[in-house]
Amino acid sequence: MGITQILFWALTALALFSALMVITSKNPVYSVLWLIVTFFTISGHYLLLNAQFLAIVNIIVYAGAIMVLFLFVIMLMNLSKDTEPQKSKWLKLAGAVAGGCLLLVLVAALRNTETRMTELGSGDIGLIQNLGRELFTHYVVPFEIASILFLSAMVGAVIIGKREEKSPVHEEIKKVEAIQNEMNVSESVS
Amino acid sequence: MDIKYYIFLSVALFVIGIVGVLTRRNAIIIFMCIELMLNATNLLLVAFSKMHYLAGKATNATAGIDGQLFVFFIMVVAAAEVSVGLAIIVMLYRNTHSVDVNFLNRLKH
Numbered sequence: 001m002g003i004t005q006i007l008f009w010a011l012t013a014l015a016l017f018s019a020l021m022v023i024t025s026k027n028p029v030y031s032v033l034w035l036i037v038t039f040f041t042i043s044g045h046y047l048l049l050n051a052q053f054l055a056i057v058n059i060i061v062y063a064g065a066i067m068v069l070f071l072f073v074i075m076l077m078n079l080s081k082d083t084e085p086q087k088s089k090w091l092k093l094a095g096a097v098a099g100g101c102l103l104l105v106l107v108a109a110l111r112n113t114e115t116r117m118t119e120l121g122s123g124d125i126g127l128i129q130n131l132g133r134e135l136f137t138h139y140v141v142p143f144e145i146a147s148i149l150f151l152s153a154m155v156g157a158v159i160i161g162k163r164e165e166k167s168p169v170h171e172e173i174k175k176v177e178a179i180q181n182e183m184n185v186s187e188s189v190s
Numbered sequence: 191m192d193i194k195y196y197i198f199l200s201v202a203l204f205v206i207g208i209v210g211v212l213t214r215r216n217a218i219i220i221f222m223c224i225e226l227m228l229n230a231t232n233l234l235l236v237a238f239s240k241m242h243y244l245a246g247k248a249t250n251a252t253a254g255i256d257g258q259l260f261v262f263f264i265m266v267v268a269a270a271e272v273s274v275g276l277a278i279i280v281m282l283y284r285n286t287h288s289v290d291v292n293f294l295n296r297l298k299h
């Protein structure tokens with residue numbers, strides 16, 4: 001058993017364990033932290049498969065940016081174990097059984113596939129030089145469309161998150177403020 | 191390493207994500223499980239990319255590079271999805287003071 005195989009099994013065990021901890025933790029903050037561990041192990045698998053650029057992007061984008069966004073939202077809402085909505089045990093059991101059945105069907109379907117070896121720890125296909133050349137020659141149109149997608153997502157997030165000016169509560173608050181201002185003015189005059 | 195082990199690993203991760211979506215009611219955890227499923231498919235794409243690179247090494251130097259570029263684009267789409275989805279969850283929390291997805295059934299009224 002070589003060093004790459006030991007690494008593979010260690011990363012696999014850690015990935016599965018941390019993925020299970022994501023869905024079993026009661027506290028959402030712990031779920032986010034376990035998900036970060038999962039992303040790190042998946043990045044380790046990318047390194048074993050010589051996708052060096054994707055491994056770095058996975059750490060920076062997923063574990064860095066997106067998970068910080070999740071953590072920020074959870075902290076903003078002040079969620080904890082006490083505010084966790086409770087679900088009946090039967091529904092949890094039904095979900096676990098359904099997932100187990102799907103796992104069983106997929107494993108049974110893929111068990112007898114033709115097998116090929118993938119060599120670990122060699123090759124230079126995942127270097128940013130090769131990926132960048134391909135990205136800016138054959139895939140330049142999807143790359144530019146992705147920038148438009150990002151722009152529209154940003155605009156959408158801003159529009160959804162914006163407070164509505166015309167809401168009745170807001171109007172009411174404005175009226176109260178106007179009355180208070182008037183009272184203040186009349187008091188200062190008298 | 192056999193490609194089968196990677197297939198089974200990503201199937202297991204994907205199923206864990208599905209079980210999380212089915213059993214949890216917290217909207218943020220459901221979102222995180224979707225991220226887990228996307229990462230499982232990404233891992234499978236990278237493994238197949240490596241396999242095709244080895245298979246077509248003699249004839250084609252860039253065989254299998256498409257898979258890695260697809261992973262890149264999946265990451266782009268996932269990032270855009272997270273930004274919009276978290277905005278929607280924040281909006282839901284602002285209106286109902288809860289992130290329970292069962293409150294979303296009032297959308298049908």
